[in-house]
Amino acid sequence: MVRLITHNLLACHAKGCTSNNFPLQFKDIQIELREAEFNPDFLRGFIPRIEWGALTDAARQLGDTSLPSEPPDMLDDDFLQKLHHVLLEIHVEEGAMVCPNCGHVYPISNGIPNMLLAEHEIG
Amino acid sequence: MGLLGKIDMKNPEITMICFEEYIDKRGTTRDKHEGDGDFKEVFFGRLIEEGSARMLLKTFDVKKRVYYGNTSMEAEISLLMANQTLAAPGKLIYDPFVGTGSMAYTTAHFGAMVFGSDIDGRQMRGKDRQPGIIRAASQYGVAPRIIDLCTFDITRNPWRCGDLFDAIITDPPYGVRAGAKRLGRKPRLGKTPQNVTVRESPHPVRDNDQPYIPPTKPYELSSLASDLVLLARYMLKPRGRLVFFLPTVTDEYEELDIQAMLCEGMEVVANSLQNFGSWGRRLITIRKSTSQHYPLPTFESAASKSESDTHVPAHRDFREKYFQGFKKLDTD
Numbered sequence A: 001m002v003r004l005i006t007h008n009l010l011a012c013h014a015k016g017c018t019s020n021n022f023p024l025q026f027k028d029i030q031i032e033l034r035e036a037e038f039n040p041d042f043l044r045g046f047i048p049r050i051e052w053g054a055l056t057d058a059a060r061q062l063g064d065t066s067l068p069s070e071p072p073d074m075l076d077d078d079f080l081q082k083l084h085h086v087l088l089e090i091h092v093e094e095g096a097m098v099c100p101n102c103g104h105v106y107p108i109s110n111g112i113p114n115m116l117l118a119e120h121e122i123g
Numbered sequence B: 001m002g003l004l005g006k007i008d009m010k011n012p013e014i015t016m017i018c019f020e021e022y023i024d025k026r027g028t029t030r031d032k033h034e035g036d037g038d039f040k041e042v043f044f045g046r047l048i049e050e051g052s053a054r055m056l057l058k059t060f061d062v063k064k065r066v067y068y069g070n071t072s073m074e075a076e077i078s079l080l081m082a083n084q085t086l087a088a089p090g091k092l093i094y095d096p097f098v099g100t101g102s103m104a105y106t107t108a109h110f111g112a113m114v115f116g117s118d119i120d121g122r123q124m125r126g127k128d129r130q131p132g133i134i135r136a137a138s139q140y141g142v143a144p145r146i147i148d149l150c151t152f153d154i155t156r157n158p159w160r161c162g163d164l165f166d167a168i169i170t171d172p173p174y175g176v177r178a179g180a181k182r183l184g185r186k187p188r189l190g191k192t193p194q195n196v197t198v199r200e201s202p203h204p205v206r207d208n209d210q211p212y213i214p215p216t217k218p219y220e221l222s223s224l225a226s227d228l229v230l231l232a233r234y235m236l237k238p239r240g241r242l243v244f245f246l247p248t249v250t251d252e253y254e255e256l257d258i259q260a261m262l263c264e265g266m267e268v269v270a271n272s273l274q275n276f277g278s279w280g281r282r283l284i285t286i287r288k289s290t291s292q293h294y295p296l297p298t299f300e301s302a303a304s305k306s307e308s309d310t311h312v313p314a315h316r317d318f319r320e321k322y323f324q325g326f327k328k329l330d331t332d
């Protein structure tokens, strides 16, 4: 859990933190690899939603360099398998995600990120 | 029909079955027994095969689940809800009040991938190291389809963008079992007495996993419902569905209660009642009928709207009505 698909969809939402608040930076993390079902149609449909740079950076940080720096025009099976692995099979189990802008720390424990804000951080 | 064998109810060689055909009442609401016996035609024949859905009631029986809580939804209803979402492989479905995950399992069973979030991480985790929802999902063989579980207040959510989900399936809090709450200061005592309610805290023990639990304030049901529709319009893909339960007061309910909580681009597909007597809950299915992009709701609009708004739905202040036994509230 905290798969990279999720990491790609979460931004810092502390009060006033509206720019440079994505992607969150992983810190002191432990990862696990777990198999997921491959569904090429889902992946094709999901590509337009991905912030590509954030995804490839995060993957690289977790030791996976299989993705090209731009999504290819031809979405062949080989590419989709790699994307599948990066989006859905790498799980960050422990550690934290830190906002690059305001430094807010969102801790991850047993695979569940705590995205709650403190009272003084709500807008 | 020439059935000459003797009748044996315990070990029959063949089973005969009877079907009644009714006029399709889809899209309208009716009481459980309304129109019973008023069929168009009856069919009588030999049972060849039973459907595959019946046995799912046993599979998803809450009591046989390795993880559940006092907010868990019955198996049958969780299955019906999953069905309303049109859950299928390749779809992405979200429960923003996921609790112990009852509907995540049934939706995942039909092949969908599921996201869950809840303001209270303890609901999703339980006591063991491995989160309770993951343990139960493993029991059903669907753990890989639980994409992620996150702890946050839906009114202060970290989603980067909308147009993500094929469906939102949820049982929102209405303050009877799990308190409806949102981040923020509680209203001060004495200032607005009608808002001051004693929130039950079903989990007195704090989990070490949760270093800081921010203060919360009550969330009134009709604002919550309108907010949920706005949120769904933002988060759903075009033609995506919002499937949720709305508890309401049986005698005061009007069809307009549902119409009044809609916003542009959202339309009702189905509305059915589970009647408990003085109150009941309605399973509402709403579809996003637009492909236009809308902004993330502010979660303030409903609150301000409710004051100028002329229509007061029966589910307004549901919690208070519930604890007063649905006697008419003193409105001045």
Ligand SMILES: C[S@@+](CC[C@H](N)C(=O)[O-])C[C@H]1O[C@@H](n2cnc3c(N)ncnc32)[C@H](O)[C@@H]1O
Binding pocket: B069, B071, B072, B073, B096, B097, B098, B099, B100, B101, B102, B103, B117, B118, B119, B120, B123, B152, B153, B154, B155, B170, B171, B172, B173, B174, B178, B179, B180, B181, B182, B183, B219
């Ligand atoms: C009726 S329960 C849902 C139960 C769930 N269907 C299950 O199977 O356990 C409502 C849930 O909403 C959560 N909740 C209440 N207010 C919330 C908020 N503002 N944001 C997110 N979750 C909230 C509660 O912690 C509770 O788990």
Ligand SMILES: [Zn+2]
Binding pocket: A012, A013, A014, A017, A021, A099, A100, A101, A102, A103, A104
């Ligand atoms: Zn920030």
